[in-house]
Amino acid sequence: MYPLRLFLKYFQLTLKVTLQYKFDRVLIAAAVMIREMAGVIILILMLNRFVMIKGWQIDEILFLYSFLFLSYSLFVFFFTGIRDFEDLVYSGEFDRFLVRPVGILFQVIASKVDYTAALGHGVLGIILLQKTASQLGIEWTASGILFYILMLLGGALIQASIFMIASTFCFWTVRTTNLRNMLFFNSRKIAAYPLSFYPGLIQKFLIYVIPFGFVNYFPAQYFLKKPEMNEFWSGFMFLNPVVAAVLFALVCLVWNYGLKHYSSTGNALY
Amino acid sequence: MLIQVEQLVKDYQLNKNQKGFFHAIKNLLMPEYQKKRAVNGISFSISEGEMVGFIGPNGAGKSTTVKILSGVLKPTSGKVIVNGMDPFRNRKKYVSQIGVVFGQRTQLWWDLPAEDTFDLLKTIYKIPDATFKKNMDMFSEMLDLHEFLHQPVRQLSLGQRMRADIAAAMIHEPAILFFDEPTIGLDIVAKERIREFIRSMNQEKGITMLFTTHDMQDIEKTCERMIVIDRGDIVCDSKVDEIRQFSDSERKLTVKFGRQYDRIELPGAQMIKEAGNTKTFQFRTNEVKIPELIAELMSRYEVLDLTVQETDIESIIKQIYEGGAPAYESVS
Ligand SMILES: Nc1ncnc2c1ncn2[C@@H]1O[C@H](COP(=O)(O)OP(=O)(O)O)[C@@H](O)[C@H]1O
Ligand SMILES: [Mg+2]
Numbered sequence: 148m149y150p151l152r153l154f155l156k157y158f159q160l161t162l163k164v165t166l167q168y169k170f171d172r173v174l175i176a177a178a179v180m181i182r183e184m185a186g187v188i189i190l191i192l193m194l195n196r197f198v199m200i201k202g203w204q205i206d207e208i209l210f211l212y213s214f215l216f217l218s219y220s221l222f223v224f225f226f227t228g229i230r231d232f233e234d235l236v237y238s239g240e241f242d243r244f245l246v247r248p249v250g251i252l253f254q255v256i257a258s259k260v261d262y263t264a265a266l267g268h269g270v271l272g273i274i275l276l277q278k279t280a281s282q283l284g285i286e287w288t289a290s291g292i293l294f295y296i297l298m299l300l301g302g303a304l305i306q307a308s309i310f311m312i313a314s315t316f317c318f319w320t321v322r323t324t325n326l327r328n329m330l331f332f333n334s335r336k337i338a339a340y341p342l343s344f345y346p347g348l349i350q351k352f353l354i355y356v357i358p359f360g361f362v363n364y365f366p367a368q369y370f371l372k373k374p375e376m377n378e379f380w381s382g383f384m385f386l387n388p389v390v391a392a393v394l395f396a397l398v399c400l401v402w403n404y405g406l407k408h409y410s411s412t413g414n415a416l417y
Numbered sequence: 418m419l420i421q422v423e424q425l426v427k428d429y430q431l432n433k434n435q436k437g438f439f440h441a442i443k444n445l446l447m448p449e450y451q452k453k454r455a456v457n458g459i460s461f462s463i464s465e466g467e468m469v470g471f472i473g474p475n476g477a478g479k480s481t482t483v484k485i486l487s488g489v490l491k492p493t494s495g496k497v498i499v500n501g502m503d504p505f506r507n508r509k510k511y512v513s514q515i516g517v518v519f520g521q522r523t524q525l526w527w528d529l530p531a532e533d534t535f536d537l538l539k540t541i542y543k544i545p546d547a548t549f550k551k552n553m554d555m556f557s558e559m560l561d562l563h564e565f566l567h568q569p570v571r572q573l574s575l576g577q578r579m580r581a582d583i584a585a586a587m588i589h590e591p592a593i594l595f596f597d598e599p600t601i602g603l604d605i606v607a608k609e610r611i612r613e614f615i616r617s618m619n620q621e622k623g624i625t626m627l628f629t630t631h632d633m634q635d636i637e638k639t640c641e642r643m644i645v646i647d648r649g650d651i652v653c654d655s656k657v658d659e660i661r662q663f664s665d666s667e668r669k670l671t672v673k674f675g676r677q678y679d680r681i682e683l684p685g686a687q688m689i690k691e692a693g694n695t696k697t698f699q700f701r702t703n704e705v706k707i708p709e710l711i712a713e714l715m716s717r718y719e720v721l722d723l724t725v726q727e728t729d730i731e732s733i734i735k736q737i738y739e740g741g742a743p744a745y746e747s748v749s
Contacts, residue, residue, distance in 0.1 A: 156540040245489045248513040
């Protein structure tokens with residue numbers, strides 16, 4: 148099968164690049180993990196004084212976190228090219244993609260993998276998941292595991308969509324990296340806490356604008372079964388794949404529209 | 418005609434002072450662009466097996482033209498048909514039949530040996546094992562790729578990298594090749610090597626080629642036809658031989674006079690430069706004979722010193738850019 152064979156070939160090359168600097172990359176992955184872990188530790192210290200806040204135990208909040216780390220790990224594993232799309236355009240590499248008889252998005256996705264971030268976030272996510280799930284006594288049934296994995300994939304796709312919307316602006320040679328990072332990472336920070344902690348406006352923002360709520364809060368309810376879920380439509384719990392698919396499809400349309408306006412970059416030298 | 422370009426225009430849109438997200442949104446809704454015309458309604462055609470040099474100063478629109486021909490950019494207006502297809506609309510089908518070298522950026526994976534990129538290209542273009550091996554052997558022999566194929570690309574010299582890049586653009590046996598400044602930054606030996614290879618590929622395999630350069634030597638040594646482009650316009654499209662003939666017949670005569678003359682008349686020659694008593698004239702050997710001209714000069718004026726120089730193609734091209742061109746007709 149051609150696309151799969153090509154994807155694996157790219158995979159082989161990106162892996163080979165990473166392995167060239169094994170030591171380097173392992174250090175970076177460790178650094179990423181420590182950086183993220185610092186955030187988690189600060190959270191634990193802050194919340195440690197309370198047994199519960201607004202009906203949430205620390206372990207439950209950390210369980211929410213596990214969704215964020217693991218889905219981000221999947222996101223960078225599959226979509227680093229979208230995250231770093233601006234570099235791709237400004238370095239002129241994107242022109243090269245256009246002269247190859249392969250789908251553009253395919254090349255963007257396949258040609259770049261940030262293994263260090265995938266590893267850093269992934270390992271931390273697994274640690275958190277393992278610790279909290281046993282504390283919370285979550286029983287891993289086959290359907291539960293399947294549900295969890297599906298939610299991670301959907302979460303990765305939702306995050307990819309957010310980055311892809313931002314990358315569309317590159318076609319009009321507009322730099323929006325800072326704003327994108329600000330929006331994305333702040334939304335992610337907010338989404339680290341349960342949605343019910345926030346006033347309605349922020350809740351709506353994380354449901355309808357930058358739908359991080361579907362990355363962790365709603366899917367987590369499937370396992371945590373908090374009574375506060377009554378305040379939302381119960382369907383939200385399962386909506387993650389739908390949100391992901393619809394959002395990604397819409398974003399692809401916009402992206403393809405932008406692609407028609409692509410005007411390349413001027414010469415690097417002149 | 419394999420390549421047909423008619424009235425091709427490309428405007429870039431520059432968004433001035435429109436940084437940031439909100440401006441970007443505003444831009445999408447109410448575009449407020451400043452236009453920059455890079456290609457200004459050019460027309461030309463290239464037949465199968467031809468090798469055409471595209472020469473012009475920086476910013477002339479060469480790269481833009483190549484990007485349009487290779488399907489990267491959408492023309493603002495005009496018609497481009499290559500191999501029976503519209504490069505931009507039929508991109509995916511079209512690009513499998515062309516090869517493109519962007520001289521200033523490599524397509525080789527920087528951190529990996531070049532052979533890995535070839536391996537990837539083999540998969541991308543679905544090249545059968547036998548064909549791949551045959552081509553790799555040929556390139557190894559002609560370009561000495563085997564010497565450095567296993568080294569990470571970042572360790573290669575510019576000349577080695579360029580050779581590998583050219584081979585990479587040809588590994589899938591394209592019918593048409595576009596090169597954008599394939600010799601830029603190379604030393605004479607490396608340049609010569611690439612010219613030789615390009616020429617033999619054109620002659621032996623009949624690959625149609627268009628390449629851009631701002632080095633006239635590239636064109637003299639490889640192409641039969643050249644197109645001169647300046648500020649988005651084609652200013653000359655002719656056989657290299659014809660320009661060479663012209664340059665063969667054109668001479669410059671520099672004379673140092675013994676005293677000040679207000680007016681100097683020399684039939685068949687025109688004064689083009691004046692610095693004190695030293696004046697430079699231009700003439701053509703098919704119009705006046707050198708001995709006659711000098712005899713005439715000596716009989717009329719007091720002369721201390723004189724030199725006769727050939728005009729090389731380079732300076733003729735320069736004249737063409739500068740608009741002081743001798744009248745060239747398009748011969749395509
Ligand atoms: N992506 C771009 N956006 C805006 N202007 C561009 C872009 N690329 C080239 N230009 C402008 O278009 C003109 C032609 O550029 P180019 O085709 O690169 O010339 P050349 O290759 O002959 O040096 C130049 O004035 C250049 O500044
Ligand atoms: Mg150029």
